[in-house]
Amino acid sequence: MAPAADHETFYDRVYDLIRRVPEGSVVTYGQVAALLGAPAASRAVGYALRALPSSSDVPWWRVINARGAISLKGRGPGADIQRDLLEREGVSFDADGVVNLRAFRWWPSVEDGR
């Protein structure tokens, strides 16, 4: 536990980025990794979210996989919770439980925070 890095860990960077995702929008694991400069670290991104405490202010539910589906599927009730949270924000799912990334995917604007 306690990653204890004097420097912000990769996790922190992941959280920081996700905190910028506005309501009603989503991003993919691979996308987050790419934005952090590690396009192949999508798994690490998921790992970061897994370790995320529920008390966090990070909107983890806005992160889904490249297919536009919820990866928590098959992993407990988490998937239903995530889906519910997204639908409340206006993100819609199709019959297969997939989000239309073309319509809901968010990309940070140059002026946004970077």
Added chain:
DNA sequence: GAGATGACGGGCT
């Protein structure tokens, strides 16, 4: 220091 883990992704069969 080495091995195992995991909310992923992409390629190949």
Added chain:
DNA sequence: AAGCCCGCCATCT
């Protein structure tokens, strides 16, 4: 078209 397999990366034990 669907499913299986391998690779990637950062962290944890």
